[in-house]
Amino acid sequence: MKIGRRSFLSFVIGGAAGTAITPLPWKLMDDSSIWSQNWPWTPVPPDGEYSQSNSVCTLCPGGCGITVRKVDDRVVKIEGMKGHPVNDGGLCLMGLSGLQLLYGPTRVKTPLKRVGKRGEGKWEKISWDEAISEVAKKLADIRSNGGSHTVGSIVDSENGTVPNLFKRFLTTYGSPNFMTMPSIQDSYAMTLQVMQGVSAQVGFDAENADFILSFGSGIIDGWGSPVRMFKANSAWKANGKKVVQIEPRLSNTAAKSDKWIPINPGTEAALALGLANIIISNSLDSKKISQSTGFDSFKKLVQNEYGTDKVSKITGINSATIVSLAKNFARASKPLAICGKGQGSIPGSLNEFMAVHALNALVGNINKEGGVWAVTDTEYINWPKPEMDSIAENGMQKERIDGAGSEYPHTKSLLNRLAEVINSGDGSLEALFVSGANPLYSMPGSKAIKNAFDNIPFIVSFSSYMDETASNADLILPNHVYLERYEDVTTPAGLSKPIVGLTRPVVKPQFNTKHVGDVVMLIAKALGGGMADAFSWESYEACLKETLGVKWDILVEKGFEFNGDKCVLEGDFNFYPDAMKSLSDFSPVSIEGSAISYPLLLIPYDTIRLANGYIGDPPFAIKTVEDTVLKGKNSCVEINPKTGKELGLTEGRYASLLTPRGKAKVKVHLYEGIMPGIVALPRGLGHTAYDNYLAGKGCNFNELIGSTEDPVSGFDEAWGIRARLTKV
Amino acid sequence: MSTQDDKAKEVSADGAAGPIILFFILGLAASLVFGWIIFPKLLYSQKKQPIDFNHVLHVEAVEEGCESCHFFREDGSFSGIPKLEQCVDCHEEPQGEDPNEIKFVEDYVANGREVPWLVYARQPDCVFFSHAAHVKKGEMDCGTCHGHIGESEHSRVYEENRITGYSRDIWGKNISGLKKHTWERMKMDDCAECHTTKEIKTDVETLPWPINWLPRPYEKQTGNQARVKTVKEACFVCHK
Numbered sequence: 001m002k003i004g005r006r007s008f009l010s011f012v013i014g015g016a017a018g019t020a021i022t023p024l025p026w027k028l029m030d031d032s033s034i035w036s037q038n039w040p041w042t043p044v045p046p047d048g049e050y051s052q053s054n055s056v057c058t059l060c061p062g063g064c065g066i067t068v069r070k071v072d073d074r075v076v077k078i079e080g081m082k083g084h085p086v087n088d089g090g091l092c093l094m095g096l097s098g099l100q101l102l103y104g105p106t107r108v109k110t111p112l113k114r115v116g117k118r119g120e121g122k123w124e125k126i127s128w129d130e131a132i133s134e135v136a137k138k139l140a141d142i143r144s145n146g147g148s149h150t151v152g153s154i155v156d157s158e159n160g161t162v163p164n165l166f167k168r169f170l171t172t173y174g175s176p177n178f179m180t181m182p183s184i185q186d187s188y189a190m191t192l193q194v195m196q197g198v199s200a201q202v203g204f205d206a207e208n209a210d211f212i213l214s215f216g217s218g219i220i221d222g223w224g225s226p227v228r229m230f231k232a233n234s235a236w237k238a239n240g241k242k243v244v245q246i247e248p249r250l251s252n253t254a255a256k257s258d259k260w261i262p263i264n265p266g267t268e269a270a271l272a273l274g275l276a277n278i279i280i281s282n283s284l285d286s287k288k289i290s291q292s293t294g295f296d297s298f299k300k301l302v303q304n305e306y307g308t309d310k311v312s313k314i315t316g317i318n319s320a321t322i323v324s325l326a327k328n329f330a331r332a333s334k335p336l337a338i339c340g341k342g343q344g345s346i347p348g349s350l351n352e353f354m355a356v357h358a359l360n361a362l363v364g365n366i367n368k369e370g371g372v373w374a375v376t377d378t379e380y381i382n383w384p385k386p387e388m389d390s391i392a393e394n395g396m397q398k399e400r401i402d403g404a405g406s407e408y409p410h411t412k413s414l415l416n417r418l419a420e421v422i423n424s425g426d427g428s429l430e431a432l433f434v435s436g437a438n439p440l441y442s443m444p445g446s447k448a449i450k451n452a453f454d455n456i457p458f459i460v461s462f463s464s465y466m467d468e469t470a471s472n473a474d475l476i477l478p479n480h481v482y483l484e485r486y487e488d489v490t491t492p493a494g495l496s497k498p499i500v501g502l503t504r505p506v507v508k509p510q511f512n513t514k515h516v517g518d519v520v521m522l523i524a525k526a527l528g529g530g531m532a533d534a535f536s537w538e539s540y541e542a543c544l545k546e547t548l549g550v551k552w553d554i555l556v557e558k559g560f561e562f563n564g565d566k567c568v569l570e571g572d573f574n575f576y577p578d579a580m581k582s583l584s585d586f587s588p589v590s591i592e593g594s595a596i597s598y599p600l601l602l603i604p605y606d607t608i609r610l611a612n613g614y615i616g617d618p619p620f621a622i623k624t625v626e627d628t629v630l631k632g633k634n635s636c637v638e639i640n641p642k643t644g645k646e647l648g649l650t651e652g653r654y655a656s657l658l659t660p661r662g663k664a665k666v667k668v669h670l671y672e673g674i675m676p677g678i679v680a681l682p683r684g685l686g687h688t689a690y691d692n693y694l695a696g697k698g699c700n701f702n703e704l705i706g707s708t709e710d711p712v713s714g715f716d717e718a719w720g721i722r723a724r725l726t727k728v
Numbered sequence: 729m730s731t732q733d734d735k736a737k738e739v740s741a742d743g744a745a746g747p748i749i750l751f752f753i754l755g756l757a758a759s760l761v762f763g764w765i766i767f768p769k770l771l772y773s774q775k776k777q778p779i780d781f782n783h784v785l786h787v788e789a790v791e792e793g794c795e796s797c798h799f800f801r802e803d804g805s806f807s808g809i810p811k812l813e814q815c816v817d818c819h820e821e822p823q824g825e826d827p828n829e830i831k832f833v834e835d836y837v838a839n840g841r842e843v844p845w846l847v848y849a850r851q852p853d854c855v856f857f858s859h860a861a862h863v864k865k866g867e868m869d870c871g872t873c874h875g876h877i878g879e880s881e882h883s884r885v886y887e888e889n890r891i892t893g894y895s896r897d898i899w900g901k902n903i904s905g906l907k908k909h910t911w912e913r914m915k916m917d918d919c920a921e922c923h924t925t926k927e928i929k930t931d932v933e934t935l936p937w938p939i940n941w942l943p944r945p946y947e948k949q950t951g952n953q954a955r956v957k958t959v960k961e962a963c964f965v966c967h968k
Binding site: 028 | 747748749750751752753755758759760763771803811853891893894899904905
């Protein structure tokens with residue numbers, strides 16, 4: 001038998017035929033298709049037990065209730081809590097992206113001590129014991145050298161137990177320098193103080209208003225409690241209520257309003273008073289209110305100084321528009337005027353707030369349905385007054401470094417003045433604590449703040465994230481993030497019903513972090529003496545439980561509690577407080593820079609897609625920013641095509657933006673929705689810290705602007721700065 | 729010129745027919761042996777469970793049968809293989825002398841480490857399967873899909889498909905894909921056996937007759953209606 005080529009082929013054919021009647025080809029085909037769906041780099045989340053926990057989001061002052069979905073011990077989704085009085089199931093982009101702040105790369109995982117130069121990014125990992133004893137030693141040295149008043153702290157707000165622990169710490173230590181991050185809440189509180197004589201927070205019954213007159217407030221751009229405002233805005237649309245937006249730029253809020261009225265920036269107070277004049281002259285004001293203190297003087301002021309033609313000239317809005325706006329506003333059954341530009345991170349001009357508040361009073365909507373309310377915060381913090389030793393007593397007698405309470409008697413905190421005081425050598429700080437705030441990025445004039453911080457020898461950051469302030473600190477004592485800790489949340493910005501909410505841990509701390517409240521107590525205990533006695537609680541959790549008392553159980557079960565109507569403060573309305581006297585001769589809000597060298601006006605704008613406070617945009621959020629806001633690595637400036645033509649700038653061109661404070665390379669976006677002569681730049685970009693998803697994208701508006709003091713309150717009123725835009 | 733070539737062809741054709749057929753048969757036989765016997769042996773690797781588990785012993789000790797350990801959570805989701813937390817209720821200390829038991833307590837319970845059980849019925853991640861819909865609503869027995877696992881005294885060898893990483897139980901023990909019982913295979917076609925044939929399952933109550941204005945017989949729906957037979961475009965009910 002001869003075995004040849006044919007035999008071999010025959011064997012192969014036989015094999016092929018045989019294979020076809022075995023399961024091999026069919027099984028392999030099936031298996032390879034399954035294999036191709038299960039490549040190891042395809043992420044497959046492990047399955048487990050599903051559970052949900054309710055908590056409160058603290059990423060902004062909005063105070064939304066959240067429901068966190070977990071699989072075993074892993075958080076997989078954050079949703080708005082149904083039935084919560086603030087957001088009832090809704091949630092914003094930042095809230096949804098909160099997971100990336102928990103698991104993302106930007107977290108500080110353990111206490112860190114700086115080893116290189118400041119801001120160089122060289123750190124040494126240290127233990128909590130070392131970290132706390134280091135801080136305590138430093139503070140003890142400063143105190144024994146008689147410098148207790150040169151220690152300061154910057155926290156996000158003055159409400160709640162954590163800020164109050166800092167305040168108590170400084171008080172018993174002997175320093176009055178408890179500073180808070182500024183916002184429009186400060187201006188509103190002062191307005192209520194001078195016009196109604198009440199110490200309260202402002203609340204808006206926005207849902208029940210039927211004509212909303214907004215002086216540049218970003219109703220759907222993150223103003224107030226953002227999700228609540230989205231919902232209110234949607235309800236206005238659905239029920240045919242009117243929204244009029246007054247601002248120089250066609251923002252998202254303006255675009256969604258019933259009427260957008262562009263105005264010369266900085267002249268909003270004049271418009272409000274002009275409207276008041278028309279309302280009074282046409283007897284459209286609430287009759288009851290005309291009995292109020294100072295009404296006659298106010299009437300005289302607006303009639304003499306704010307005639308429609310004059311206001312038209314100041315604001316650039318034509319007279320007929322002003323008249324019809326005043327009449328429509330006054331004739332609405334529940335009109336509401338609001339102010340505070342954009343997201344409300346700059347306190348603004350007190351004159352503007354008072355003028356707008358007077359407008360509300362004229363139509364009789366103070367403490368009325370659909371109106372403006374003066375609400376006290378839930379006063380549940382009733383700690384015993386701490387024992388103070390002589391050093392503490394002496395320290396507390398010293399003037400604050402920022403001049404609040406002395407130069408500006410009615411103001412509690414003026415962080416905007418800190419940089420100038422330190423840089424001019426008028427005052428100094430030996431140590432600074434920063435918690436829940438990122439002033440090196442988010443304060444206007446951030447370059448000056450950076451210089452001032454360079455002159456503070458010891459900076460401790462309590463940040464959970466490697467933000468700009470943390471990366472320039474000497475020690476970082478990382479706090480748990482909001483999904484890992486307990487904390488009380490006081491009434492959200494602008495809510496007319498006072499509530500208290502409870503943030504609580506939904507997962508175990510992921511890293512070697514500690515609650516900032518516990519750390520403050522541990523430092524106080526390490527310092528010993530009266531300070532240790534003032535913080536006799538076992539832990540922050542014990543302190544919070546004791547502080548909340550009977551509320552604790554309700555909060556644990558429900559997540560929030562109303563504080564009833566008892567918190568509404570009535571007060572005699574004063575139409576013409578002393579603070580208003582400067583309005584007898586109107587001048588627009590002052591702007592830095594000369595109009596000759598800087599022919600344009602640079603204004604900031606906010607969008608809900610960009611966070612510009614303590615929290616930077618998480619990776620998911622930054623991806624949603626349009627390419628007319630951020631293109632590649634450059635921020636886009638908006639200018640009117642007319643301005644573009646004059647400057648020879650076309651769409652997409654690179655340009656150099658120069659202000660008296662700084663310089664940035666930007667891209668030009670021609671936009672019909674902005675008044676000629678104005679340049680608008682988004683806030684929330686240009687981070688240098690956090691992670692690679694955020695750092696190095698765009699430019700920081702706060703580096704291009706400085707702070708301008710309001711003559712009455714001392715708050716920062718700078719809404720813009722002179723600027724020049726040139727081709728590159 | 730060509731006569732010689734033709735002759736040669738004839739000769740070779742006559743002489744080679746035998747070997748050609750023989751080699752065809754040899755090839756056929758070899759491939760059959762390979763495809764049916766050797767291939768399955770190569771395809772699956774044999775793995776032992778970390779702990780040899782005795783279902784019989786446990787079923788006797790518990791009160792509610794399968795559901796004592798494999799229960800539905802409050803939200804309706806199915807717990808699957810018990811977590812250590814449940815085992816610890818009884819196995820805080822070794823129960824008896826069995827080496828498996830001692831290993832379990834020492835290696836896992838003492839260290840608080842979950843047992844890495846190999847799951848015979850694990851489906852790919854893209855398959856969405858609700859136990860509640862089948863067991864609660866459809867009133868199916870566990871055994872319909874999982875067989876007599878509750879009667880096993882030892883853990884079977886876990887045969888893992890080297891290509892897909894899933895258990896042999898999905899395709900079935902029989903490499904041809906044929907099965908005798910419903911629990912012997914867990915591929916899509918096996919799901920389809922019910923999902924292409926069974927119509928609607930509705931809890932109904934027959935109303936007393938006569939109700940004048942209604943045609944007979946009249947049935948009132950008492951429970952929710954569930955469609956078993958999947959309709960067109962229903963792929964995404966199971967494939968997420």
